[in-house]
Amino acid sequence: MEDYLRQYGLLFLFTGVAIGIPASMLLVSRMAQLARMRPHKPSPVKAQLYECGMETIGGRWNQFNIRYYFYALLFLVFDVEAVFLYPWAVHFKKLGLFALVEMFVFLAILVIGFVYAWRKRALEWR
Amino acid sequence: MAAALVISALGLLGLVAFITALVAGGLAALAAVGGLLAMFVFLAAVVLSLVWLERKYLGRLQMRMGPMRVGPFGLLQPVADAAKLVLKEDVTPAWVDRWLFWTAPLLLFLPSYLLWVAVPFGPGLVLRDLDLGLLYIVALSVVGIVGILMAGWGSANKYGMLGSLRSAAQLVSYEVPVIIVALTVAMMAGSLNLSQIVEAQRPVPYAVVQPLALFLFLLAGLAEVGRTPFDIYHAESEVMGGPYVEYSGAHWAVFYLAEYVNTFLVAVMVTLLFLGGWKGPGLPPVLWFLLKAYLVVGFIFWFRGTFPRLRIDQLMALGWKALVPLSFVNLVLTSIYLFYGWPWWGMSLISLAILAALGYGIHRQAAARKPAITLVPAVEVRSAR
Amino acid sequence: MTPSLIALAFLAALALGGGLGVVISRNVVYAALFLLVSLGAVAGLYLLLLTEFLALVQVLIYGGAVVIVIVFALMLTRLQDFAKTRDHHQWPLGLAAALAVLGLLAATFVVFQPAVHPLQSTGIQELGNELFVRWALPFEIASLVLLVALIGALIISRADRGE
Numbered sequence: 259m260e261d262y263l264r265q266y267g268l269l270f271l272f273t274g275v276a277i278g279i280p281a282s283m284l285l286v287s288r289m290a291q292l293a294r295m296r297p298h299k300p301s302p303v304k305a306q307l308y309e310c311g312m313e314t315i316g317g318r319w320n321q322f323n324i325r326y327y328f329y330a331l332l333f334l335v336f337d338v339e340a341v342f343l344y345p346w347a348v349h350f351k352k353l354g355l356f357a358l359v360e361m362f363v364f365l366a367i368l369v370i371g372f373v374y375a376w377r378k379r380a381l382e383w384r
Numbered sequence: 385m386a387a388a389l390v391i392s393a394l395g396l397l398g399l400v401a402f403i404t405a406l407v408a409g410g411l412a413a414l415a416a417v418g419g420l421l422a423m424f425v426f427l428a429a430v431v432l433s434l435v436w437l438e439r440k441y442l443g444r445l446q447m448r449m450g451p452m453r454v455g456p457f458g459l460l461q462p463v464a465d466a467a468k469l470v471l472k473e474d475v476t477p478a479w480v481d482r483w484l485f486w487t488a489p490l491l492l493f494l495p496s497y498l499l500w501v502a503v504p505f506g507p508g509l510v511l512r513d514l515d516l517g518l519l520y521i522v523a524l525s526v527v528g529i530v531g532i533l534m535a536g537w538g539s540a541n542k543y544g545m546l547g548s549l550r551s552a553a554q555l556v557s558y559e560v561p562v563i564i565v566a567l568t569v570a571m572m573a574g575s576l577n578l579s580q581i582v583e584a585q586r587p588v589p590y591a592v593v594q595p596l597a598l599f600l601f602l603l604a605g606l607a608e609v610g611r612t613p614f615d616i617y618h619a620e621s622e623v624m625g626g627p628y629v630e631y632s633g634a635h636w637a638v639f640y641l642a643e644y645v646n647t648f649l650v651a652v653m654v655t656l657l658f659l660g661g662w663k664g665p666g667l668p669p670v671l672w673f674l675l676k677a678y679l680v681v682g683f684i685f686w687f688r689g690t691f692p693r694l695r696i697d698q699l700m701a702l703g704w705k706a707l708v709p710l711s712f713v714n715l716v717l718t719s720i721y722l723f724y725g726w727p728w729w730g731m732s733l734i735s736l737a738i739l740a741a742l743g744y745g746i747h748r749q750a751a752a753r754k755p756a757i758t759l760v761p762a763v764e765v766r767s768a769r
Numbered sequence: 770m771t772p773s774l775i776a777l778a779f780l781a782a783l784a785l786g787g788g789l790g791v792v793i794s795r796n797v798v799y800a801a802l803f804l805l806v807s808l809g810a811v812a813g814l815y816l817l818l819l820t821e822f823l824a825l826v827q828v829l830i831y832g833g834a835v836v837i838v839i840v841f842a843l844m845l846t847r848l849q850d851f852a853k854t855r856d857h858h859q860w861p862l863g864l865a866a867a868l869a870v871l872g873l874l875a876a877t878f879v880v881f882q883p884a885v886h887p888l889q890s891t892g893i894q895e896l897g898n899e900l901f902v903r904w905a906l907p908f909e910i911a912s913l914v915l916l917v918a919l920i921g922a923l924i925i926s927r928a929d930r931g932e
Contacts, residue, residue: 276493281490326553330556332919333556334835334918343715351574356902369712374920375919515893520825526832529833530837533841534802556837
């Protein structure tokens with residue numbers, strides 16, 4: 259238990275310092291502004307959103323393509339599949355032929371789904 | 385500036401935790417802290433060297449000299465860049481979401497730094513030799529993707545959001561081949577511990593046993609970092625810089641830093657998983673490690689100078705229709721090869737055969753296309769007049 | 770006050786606080802971020818239970834894929850239509866339900882006095898053994914569930930195009 263905590267406890271320290279680095283960069287920048295080394299001249303034009311130098315048209319959101327959502331879901335499915343693959347992969351020789359065939363069946367079922375998605379032209383962009 | 389205050393408070397908290405652990409832990413904590421500091425200094429030095437190296441390398445590839453003015457051979461150029469970015473005005477639009485805007489760079493940055501805890505630089509030279517090191521690195525890279533989504537959202541700019549959606553789609557699509565190929569390497573080594581994976585690469589490194597896996601990993605890793613030819617989502621001439629469009633100065637420096645750290649990570653992973661890490665005759669292991677890592681970085685920069693950018697639809701097609709099926713085929717072949725105990729050169733032959741078939745297929749496709757424009761030499765045109 | 774107890778208290782507070790943040794916050798994107806914090810804290814709790822693999826899988830799947838899917842879903846909806854949604858008049862009912870569940874769990878612990886076993890770590894090898902030998906059939910069914918999810922995702926993303 260102590261060993262474990264030592265292994266991962268370092269992460270906590272590391273997180274603190276890893277937050278500190280960009281935070282300190284931003285702070286230095288802010289302090290440079292206060293020290294008059296960095297300009298701070300807000301103007302109404304600068305406060306607008308960037309749209310290739312034109313006036314901003316339309317509101318903040320559009321109806322984005324649902325294709326993005328499909329890719330995220332596809333990733334979720336393959337991610338879960340990979341999670342099942344990891345314990346198998348590391349010691350699969352000891353698990354024998356039964357586990358090998360079992361895993362191939364698992365992969366085959368997902369390949370069917372993948373091929374179906376391919377044939378239905380869902381893997382193409384738009 | 386409440387968000388800024390909270391973030392600096394967090395940093396301060398981190399520092400306090402740091403110091404208490406130091407005081408409470410005694411010698412062991414001192415060693416841990418020393419290791420942490422060494423890691424940070426090392427990564428900072430690496431990023432500086434990569435910035436300089438890339439500009440010089442790309443310059444030479446493009447028949448020019450690269451930075452020459454700041455310091456001898458432009459060596460101080462990265463320092464000048466950093467100073468410039470910090471001193472730039474913070475131009476943010478009026479209605480950004482302050483909390484998201486300020487925390488998104490952190491969310492992107494944190495996993496990039498956290499995963500270096502598990503990376504070994506030499507035999508025993510690792511901060512924490514995690515038994516599940518490979519899985520740890522993969523898991524943290526996925527969390528980084530959420531940071532990019534938040535960055536685009538926080539910008540309140542519809543092009544920023546579009547850019548971040550696209551970039552998340554790209555990153556998520558190419559994460560699948562990375563996970564599967566990493567899995568394949570773990571299968572061959574019989575462990576997820578990075579030091580053991582390096583040690584298991586005898587008699588030949590896995591690049592020789594599975595060149596196909598190396599190819600897949602390099603390509604997918606490049607797409608993960610967002611480097612040419614896959615950098616459409618944040619290139620300046622495309623979608624106006626993507627999710628980073630509203631970030632200026634110091635904020636953008638954080639993203640830039642994360643990108644270089646990630647590039648080095650991909651190079652280090654290729655070195656560890658495929659090139660045999662620190663193994664090599666003669667020189668000390670750390671030197672071999674760095675040499676190999678910088679060699680891969682050189683390749684990555686070479687790709688940037690050579691290839692044009694892929695369009696987003698070409699990119700996604702390449703990811704899902706080429707890399708994912710190939711990585712699964714590779715997985716199945718590797719499992720059969722390992723299970724039945726074939727010799728390692730059998731696997732390399734199969735791997736090379738698949739690569740050759742790929743190359744041939746690409747060549748056939750490219751040769752079948754007629755060029756859209758036929759170039760006429762200028763001399764002929766003039767004489768025709 | 771062992772270090773593991775302190776870690777448990779901290780992680781539990783983070784998980785509960787994150788969950789509370791998800792429910793309370795008015796901005797859905799903040800809610801997604803709070804969810805990330807809460808799920809990360811659960812991963813830490815798995816670490817305290819000495820299952821390193823589950824902790825990393827929790828970060829990978831929940832902290833990664835699931836949060837990404839949720840944020841994508843948020844970004845794809847027309848949020849300006851729902852920004853003013855207020856269902857805060859339901860909060861007494863929600864609070865009552867949460868307290869009832871808490872009471873039920875506490876009562877179960879008090880009445881049944883579950884035995885305290887010493888912690889033993891579950892490595893990836895034992896997990897593999899159990900999963901592929903004893904639970905082989907549920908494992909294959911899990912792949913069928915994933916297939917159904919894949920096809921469902923396909924149908925959702927095509928329905929919008931009117932095909």
